[in-house]
Amino acid sequence: MWGRSGKWLTIVLAIVISGLALAFGGAAKVSTDPADSLPKGAESAAVARLQQEFPSGQVLPALVVYSRSGALTADDRAAIDADAERMAARAVGGRVPPPVMAPEGDVALLTVPLAGTLSNSELSEAVAQVRAEARDGLPAGARVEVTGGAGFKVDLSSVFSGANITLLAVTASVVALLLLLTYRSPWLWLVPLAVVGVADQVAAKAVALLTNLTGLTVDDSTLGITSVLVFGAGTNYALLLIARYREQLRIHEDRHQAMSAAVRSAAPAILASSATVALALCTLLFALSPFNRAIGMAGAIGIVIAVAYALIVLPAAMVLFGRGLFWPFAPKVGQADPARDGLWRRVGAGVARRPILMTLVSVGVLAFLAVGAVGVQSGLSQTEQFREKVEAIAGQETLSRAFPAGSAQPVVVIAREPAAEAVLQAAKGAPGVSTATVADSASDLTKINVVLAAEPGSDASLTAVEKLREAVKAVPDGQALVGGPEAIDLDERQAATRDQFVVIPLVLGVVMLVLLLLLRSVVAAVTLVTTVIISFVASFGAGWFAFERFFDFPAMDLSVPLLSFLFLVALGVDYNIFLTHRAREEAVRQGTHAGIVTALAVTGGVITSAGIVLAAVFAVLGVLPLITLTQLGIIVGFGVLLDTLLVRSVLVPALVTLMGERFWWPSRPLSLSAARRLDRERELQSS
Structure with missing residues (x-):
């Protein structure tokens, strides 16, 4: 495969397959069904589907909010009435309800x-026009803001406008810089970067093809995380393979023989590493959260x-060039490996001399950082x-300042018509409910809008949803279901807790296997x-401490604990x-x-x-202004560095030294007699 002729066949096949994937992979399927x-x-998902049967379920409201310090003037109100007439032309049904004034009049x-x-592009255009019309002719001193379901959807989409290109450009730049610093060669870094870059684009097309064949839906954040995984893991595998190749070039004159030996020696670790990550990602298929399931499938692919690409395409690409690819530090046959007497040997020897102290110091540092997780708040x-x-x-x-806290995002109750009253x-009498009114009807169903008194997203609001569900379900034959934004928040929190209890043991089982x-x-x-x-x-503790003290984030996003655990355990064990x-x-x-x-x-x-490359690549997620991706990037990035510089470099060698041959139990890489002989030699040397 990497011989004198096989390398060309491999490269040609890789170009053809990659070209076909890029040409015919298509675009990822994006669902418009909330x-x-x-x-x-x-339950909130069932309500979301039932709402589509109502006339009001066919609309996505844009809430135009006018305000002025003190009170709205007569000119303000006239401008608002004029806006209502103009905006009726783009509203469903050709009419806009009369504006509602806050009790304070401001x-x-x-x-x-x-x-x-409407498609995302059509909705973005419609909201942009609403915003422009609302601002046009507004008296000086008055403010206007467009929010609601339409406003949030458009603003979220705008966050990811061009995000994939930005993320790809920054990620590629970071990887290129780190590879250049690692190899100190003006051109060696181009080969792994090109191979991993093509793999990233092929992976994106493979995910897109999967969404069109299976109905799996992904969003821009899923694709961004997948790209980070491909770049990070692909570069890691490339670094390990090239390091082995450089070792073999000091043994073999022929570069093809050197590459064959490098692949044979590096492949078991790389395959075990990639299998760990891929199988760990597949455990997300057991999650209730569609976001987690999408990341699991896309990430595994x-x-x-x-x-x-790392084990097939990269070796073929590397042997296309001679030893000059490593210039000015090209390895020569018979040359001693400088790494064997370098910095890391001194680190290893130092750890081996004081394994108990190094273990205690490492565990102490990790325990100190873990204290930061005390009091973590979850749910944005x-x-x-x-x-x-x-x-x-x-x-x-x-x-929220002008109207009852939950008026802009009412809880939705759907019940059978005979028991609607x-x-x-029951809804009106539930604890925490401010008002409840019939909003719509369709067939034998009735939709009731419930405004909660508590602030949206607060613990009191979530408790009110639970009490509301208990109250309406107690009505005979009502078959009532409770949904809406606050109910969605509650269901997502419960799903996140369930997913952690199910997926985390599966991840640990995969890694252990x-x-x-x-x-x-077993011991190892x-x-x-x-x-x-x-x-x-x-x-996780260090991350939450930083988010609370320096970033002023209100809470940890629900998906971050599970995803950061999966990535850190699966990727962290790679280095081990x-x-x-x-x-x-x-x-x-020996x-x-x-x-x-x-x-x-x-x-x-x-x-x-x-480790530095992987940490930097995950940190790149912070270029997107979403708290979820920022938190994930920081925790995983810091965790990878911690695992690379402390756990793998100090703690694991110290533990292995303390356990000795018992570390490999029940297998024996070294025969018992040879082990005893080496122990006697070490005793003699120490004496």
Whole structure:
């Protein structure tokens, strides 16, 4: 495959397959059904589907909020009435309800019902026109903001306008810079960057094809996270392979033989690493959250494609060029490996001399960081999703100050017509309810809008939804269901909790299984899994401390704990796999104590480079102004650095040194007699 002729065949096939994928992959399917984004089986999802049967369910309201400090003037009210007449032309049904004035007279609300079937581009244009018309002719000193379902949807879309291009450009730039610094060659970095870049685009097309074949829906944030995974993991695999290739070039004169040997030695660790990440991502298919399931499927596809390009295409691309590809530090046959006597050997030797102290210090640092997780708050409301205050959020806040807290986002109750009046009275009597009114009817169903007294997104609001559900379900034959924004928030919180209890054990099981198969050691598998769990807790604690003290984020997004756990455990164990797999090789020749020091010496540089690249790539998620992606990028990025620089470099070598040959139990990479002989030699040397 990487011989003198095979390399050309591999490259040609890769170009053809990649070209076909890019040409015919198509665009990812994006669902316009709001129920598709809600947790599987959630009551709010059923309400979202039933609402589409009502006349009001065919519209997406744009709430135009007018305000003035003090009170709206007569000129303001005249301008608002004129806006209502003008905007009727674009409203569903050709009419706009009369504006509603706040009790204090300082805020007015005009509801413009837009068609719910508009595409994203059509909706963006419609909202832009509403905003322009509302501002045109508005008296000086008055303010206007457009919010509601239409406003939020458009503002969220605008966050991702050109986001994929920005994310790709920044990610590629970061990877290019780090590869250039790693290899210190003016052109070597171009080869892995080109291969991983093509893999990223092929993965995006594969995900798009999957959405069109299976009905899976993804959004821009899913595609962004997938791209980060492909770039991060693909670059990591490339770094490990190239490091092995450089080693073999010091042994073999022929570069094709060197690459074959490099692939044979690196492939088990790379395949184990990629299998861990891909299978861990597949556990998200058991989640209730569509967002998590989409990331699981898309991410797994991305990892499979990344490892295929790293182990098949990259070796062929590398051997197209001679040793000059590594200029000015081209390896020569017979040349000693400088890594074996470099910085990381000194680190390993230092850890091996004081394993108990190094273990205690490492665990102490991790425990200190983990304390930051105490008191973590979970769950962001709709108005808390953005790092920057977009117009829809500003309008929502203005409404909340002037009207009952939940009036802009009423809870929706759907009941059977014969029991509608009884359900209405039950809703009015539920704790935390401000008002309840019949809003619409269709067939044998009745829609009731319920305004809660509590602030949207607050604990009191969620409690009120629970009490409301209890009250309306107690009505005989009402078959009432409760949905709407606040009910969605409650269902998503419950789904997030359930997903954590289901997916986290599955992830740990997958990681444990892969480690057992690779290392054939129960002790090693349990030890390494324990270290990555501790590393995650420490990273999560440090992340929440930073979010609360420096970023002033109100809470942790619901999806962040599960996704950050998955990425940190699956990706964090990668570096342990690279280290311990090499340690097992060395242990066969020189015993576990010397083997772990040698393994750290020869892998320390490349794993550290890989960790820095992966951390930087995840940090790139912060270029998008969504709190969710910022939190995920920071926790995973910091966690990868912590795992690379402390857990893998200090804690794991210290634990391996303390356990000695017992670390590999029940397997024995080194025969018992040889192990005893090495122990006697070490005792003699120390004496």
